[in-house]
Amino acid sequence: MENWTSPLGTGPLLGIALGAIVVLLVAIIRFKIHPLLALTVVSALTAFAARIPADAVLDVLVDGFGETLGEVALLVGLGAMFGRLAEVSGAAGALSDALVSRFGDRRAPFALGVASLLFGFPIFFDAAFMVMLPIIFTVARRVGGGVLVHTLPAAAALSTMHVFLPPHPGAVASTVLLGGDVGLVVLIGVLVAVPTWYLGAYFYSVWIGRRIVLPVPELLTGGPQTDDDETGPPPRPRVVVGLLLLPLVLIFANTLAATLADTGAVDPEAPWVVLPQFLGATPVALLITVLVATWVLATRRGRRAAFVEDLLDNALKPIAPVVFITGAGGMFGAVLIASGIGDALAGTLGATGLPVIVSVFLVAAILRIALGTATVTITTAAGLLGASVVEAGLGPVQTVAVVLALAAGSSIFPHVNDASFWLLGRLLGMDVPTTFKTWSVIKTLISLVGFALSCVVFVLASLAG
Template sequence: MKTEDVQSTLGTLPLLLIAVVAILTLLFLIIRVKIHPLIVLPLVSLGTAFAARVPTDEIMDVLVDGFGGTLGEVALLVGFGVMFARIVETSGGAQALSDAMIRLFGDRRAPLALGVASLLFGFPIFFDAALMVMLPIVFAVARRLGGGVLRYALPAAAALSTMHIFLPPHPGAVAATVFLHADVGLVVLLGVLIAVPTWYLAGYLYGVWIGDRIVLPVPELLTGGPEKEADADPPKVSTILLLLLLPLGLIFLNTGLRTAVDTGYLAKDLGWVAVLQVVGSTPVALLITVITASYVLGTRRGRSRDFLEDLYDNALKPIAPVILITGAGGMFGGVLVTSGIGDALADTLRDTGLPLIVSTFVVASILRVALGTATVAITTSAGLLSASIVAAGLNPVQTAAMVLALAGGSAVVPHVNDASFWLFGKLLGMDIPTTFRTWTVIKTLIGVIGFLFSWIIFALAS
């Protein structure tokens, strides 16, 4: 049984009311009543499934599929990520790289430097993987300069997210490009033109501004313990850069090969292509990186196997709540998707009477808020509106602008039904209100500003 085959027997209005009540109940129980999210999320997910009249014998499959599907993407990624972060930190590598960046860019421009580096990393690499690679460097810079972790982490994370939202080969932009029959080259070109100023306005300016007002200490969660004394003989900066680029290069290889297969440049049945795609998959790429770092920064520098085992054990212990809560968030999102709430919204929003590009943004935004997953929101809205957009006879630039408007809508208002909301908030040590004031606002600004730029391009191309 596939959870997407589950159908509710309720009409549109009851389903929408159930979604609203479920989200408000989650917020009330977690923020006001102070019940742990790992208890509240499964409880409300179960109640939502019953209220939406999901067939009783299918409810557990829906819950488990939502939980397990999210963990399948997150657990190994976060696990290998914290192991890599810990070995980079304890070797002195993170401190060495952060010192080099500060010497090159200066103290005041450190958030800008981290953001620009993240824009480059985020172009070919999915958000979650790039975030796990960048965070140890962000933490090291924050410890070195002070002023709280958010003023450094928010611009960097926003840059990774902006690239993930607007640019192929990331899945949302690719799905919209395919549905709308847009030119992928134009989408990439216009996406870059939109992404960079959008990040600067939403991610950098707001990120630094709010980071200066919400001063949080550098969390110990990701690195598995308090700050270590500086190593008397830290590794070379070039060594750390190569280790950082290793997973990014492998993942980019996977992305390039997949694109070549999808476009017909390579045959999908070539054995060596399949092998390299496995090597370049995110979990395997991070596993290879951890093994390489264990030798380069550990064994080769005189660290024993017992030392490395203890190091990794201590790094993994604190992340269990992060992984479990993120999985529970995926459970809730899965219930909302499979209960038919997405279809109910799509039917309601089909004829909005708004200008075409505005309606695409509105539809994607509401689906995003309701369902909690950007990829599902953009895929559903693109499929819903594709016939109208294709029938409108738009020129190639306008069509590409429509893709970017959909992408912008799929980014707005991440909240408790979005797995990345929990992942980012918990990794940075934020409570829920602080996550709303920082990550939710930044993502919403990215979506809205990116849409406005798309609308300007659409109008100029008319």
């Protein structure tokens, strides 16, 4: 597959991709075929239709499925364990009570969103979402009104920070490839990301969440509820906050150590540089958090070992469909990438002749819709247009505006070829049409508002220059 090039042109490849998406939606929505089966069959048929060599089709399917599981399964599993511990110990309830008492019932979604903006700065979307989920679910049960009105603003906040700001991988890659300054991207990115969340995501999230009222899923409430050995009142809210901050601190230490090593400021082989990079890797940070939470919320409070084991085991059972369907979504996206659609589109879109900030946004947006993965979208678009952006002689702030426009484009309209579409939809108990009405629209609003604000930054920098 490394040296293989599709014999089909851009038109036929796009037609195949569009047809595959239509067949997939009809199979899932109209004929109620299980998404795992539908995604697997359509992925295989799409691979053959795109003329991927027959002896490579299975490798593409398995690699796409396995790579997605490698990124998602461990994070979701550890997050579910943490959530179950927080739920049964009363820790989630204690923190949710504190939030509601401080902000009130009606402003609970806003409070969760603001907390997610802060929490999402250094932590990747999937990991941060799974750690926040028990708090969000508990607030939703306390306040009422359904799960979406409380979860969507928080998820949108985490996603906005993940898209626009370093140290998240897409933002770092686009900054480097387009010749931007990381520090300036962080500074201006915050000024763009926060209003983007509030104007583009928060209002719609609350509006649609109050109109589509879904019950709080039982993902974190299965299994044992009581234990004769339990003693004492629920943990104090500050204990829960400390547990939430633990992975944040570890991941931030990882980022700092990696940055110092990459810039040559420190010896990259020094133990005090290598150790925080290992401990702060997202899966390891979550693992440490779960182990600490097991001690703080269970063992130290008198829970029996057999009870804790049963508790954690039951935490994993409800997430199996989520993990498998998310992996299948990644498999479908991998087939679209392997078919050469991204390269064909990139070559066609590269010569549009539009203003640089508009070209960057449109290229990223179209690639995201076609391919379904933000990281590949950003890398492809930035690699294609990076030279032209550098040659345009833009000022530092203008370059930052272009970087943010690229990030905005990579956020637009997630759908069935995007693993996060399935992850969020299944975790919140949404069917496919509801996921389109909620998450797809929210991400598109984030994209459009983020692009508009990036253009404002670009124009102001041009006038000042």
